[in-house]
Amino acid sequence: MNKFDAKIPKGPLADKWTSYKNNQKLVNPANKRRLDIIVVGTGLAGASAAASLGELGFKVHNFCIQDSPRRAHSIAAQGGINAAKNYTNDGDSVYRLFYDTIKGGDYRAREANVYRLAEVSNSIIDQCVAQGVPFAREYGGLLDNRSFGGSQVSRTFYARGQTGQQLLLGAYSALSRAVHNKQVELYTRYEMVDLVIIDGRARGIIARNLVTGKLERFSAHAVVIATGGYGNTFFLSTNAMTSNGSAAWQCYKKGAYFANPCMAQIHPTCIPVHGEFQSKLTLMSESLRNDGRIWVPKKLEDAQAIREGKLKPTDLKEEDRDYYLERRYPAFGNLVPRDVASRAAKERCDAGYGVGTTGLAVYLDFADAIERLGKDVVEARYGNLFQMYEKIVDDNPYTTPMMIYPAIHYTMGGIWVDYELMTNIPGLFAIGEANFSDHGANRLGASALMQGLADGYFVLPYTIQNYLADQINVPRFKTDAPEFAQAEKEINDRIERLMNIKGKHSVDYIHKQLGHVMWDFVGMGRDAEGLRQAIEKLKEVKKDFWTNLRIPGNKETLNVELEKALRLADFIEIGELMAHDALDREESCGGHFRLEHQTPEGEAMRHDDQFAYVSCWEYQGEEKAPVMYKEPLEYEFIVRQQRNYKS
């Protein structure tokens, strides 16, 4: 059981982080100059970590697959970032933010990690304001807040509907300054393709230069993975087209545990799927649920008439509408957490009340808000989102209710890390969405930005020193060690193999097959039978991939199809692990909903006596079943309860 140690500091909850910092080892400035750190990824977590570590004096090498660090997908986060400032005097505190996050995650996150997250949340806001992030302000010149799902206070800071963009540009500007000061070296259009381990420690990476197609070797004293989540396993998701799980998967194959892979978040408010050619799904910010009301027709015949285009939603009288979230969850109403809102939408659509041509959509209606606040106020709050919606759907949301449906958005699961954000491989760290640490089985809105920046600005720059303090006598590495040659050869062989399949299907064609299996069987509602089917079907997809794939062009050149193929090979295996984990976890919790385990009212039913643990999967080799270890989640400070958003 004690195969790994989460290294949680002893003592009262509120003192753990302080006592850790007081007792940890540090690296003195002269020694920092001699230590190299590789940071893979330039999103909120990666950019903030690279900048902060560079400022401290470490020599940082920072990689991203886009043409610029500013493009990382954190940029697309819309709604906001949580912090326990309590500027609004509505009863918020560090403890309450901690509690809401633990409860929102359905009691499947570590207490100590989440408390630390809530504790550093306020520093993030201070830091961002100091960088010149233009948060929304009141007329008095002070910062404005709004509320998000899963909490009863207004603790969300925002910059219009572009909070992720502004926070990322803040981190990017800090990173750019560090590059200017020669503290960070940037590698754009580079993709990590393998991790290099020497004597049991992470010592470097192999990266593919996406412009030349050549493999290159990079060494360092520590490697930080900040490459985001694996939501694109589903093909259609709100993630960017190049978002992928490959860096995490390479770490897994080199021995890092993959934790809670089945825990994926399905976001309730996305623009519904409209056709087979569709390439991605667009999120409509959760903040819309502050003022929008979600409903479907109360009568089956009205729903049918709407689907057939014989009736318009605005024709329906108030009493013929079912505001099902307000009906089922009076205390939180339209602001229930994401998993609850998503399942409720699916339940109504499955029961035949869905709208849109496919019947897989519900309404998000602003008519009341426009009447109460006026169109100008609604426009000031959500104008850019309404514009985005109109461009895609060709419908005006000021006059007709928006149509929305849930879509894959975020993965709570990821690389296992301890309290120091280090994986079970010494010297390998994982931060942001790439790790599993803080959101349990469901992430609350506006908490991803908080976690990414907490890890990068305020946690990793401390904890990584506790590791590096023991590395000060290790000289810089050359990359001619046999371990580098071996890793490079393996990835080269893999690329050769892919190029030589010369089959008949494009990468996207097979990725869509993968997506269908995942959405149908490993999506919002899962059961044992379906998961077993999924595992069989995924084997077929894998076989199809390795026998029928076609990649045009050459390997040592810019080759987008080859990049996609390398990622898809990993997505298929990630999908398999997700299905195994989902089958194994015979309970419902947060985003993981097993149809066999629900209360009579259709709510998620946890089994704390059996499943209050983190499932940590260890790779055993090609074609071998992975082994699962359990990290028990012993709660010292909180009593687990059935989540209740009704009263």
Place this chain on the structure above:
Amino acid sequence: MDKDINIKVKIWRQNGPKEKGHFETFPLGNISQGSSFLEMLDILNEKLINEGKEPVVFDHDCREGICGMCSLYINGHPHGPDGGITTCQLHMRSFNDGDTITVEPWRSAGFPIIKDLMVDRTAFDKIIQAGGYVSVNTGSSIDANAIPIPRDDAEMAMDAAACIGCGACVAACKNGSAMLFVSAKVSQLALLPQGRVEATRRAKSMVAKMDELGFGNCTNTGACEVECPKNISISNIARLNREFLKAKFKD
């Protein structure tokens, strides 16, 4: 209502930065007007792959108009004929049955072509690295509410900060000037007390870097503002000029 349309796409193909490029025309049938412009290119690439040909290379990522990765000069306009959006937000309902659509990369001395429609925009990163930030380390900053900022100033800063760094302004400019991009960052930070301290130094070093990297001068034609997918105003250029002049007087 959206229909299916038949179109021709005339696309710039170029194998590498130093190779000679040429146009290639592809007929495409039954494209739903409900699909996005990039989905239309996906369909084209799927077809090319199935025919054993090399797909067209183009930059794209978030596909929701915020990452700034997509580019494309469509029928003579950066990000296409529709206003206030990026290429990834452009939908085929902006085109009619029988249209021939011309697709080119950004063309500017500052953005060399990598392949087909993909260009190198690292010059923008270099300009930001020259000074597009507030010089503050991670650490104990003062409380976020310690300095009140007038709402209108914050809003104006946000208007400028909305720039996505796509490069449409440069592509639209007959001089290949990056002034709108530079001025957006200079303005955002000059309008906020946090950035005010370094405002003149910032303006000077960012403009110097822009000149060094081969971008042209601004002659106030205003094309950048018209084509900017985020409607960044050229009044930012006026503010940049003020900061720049102040810096020069101090020298």
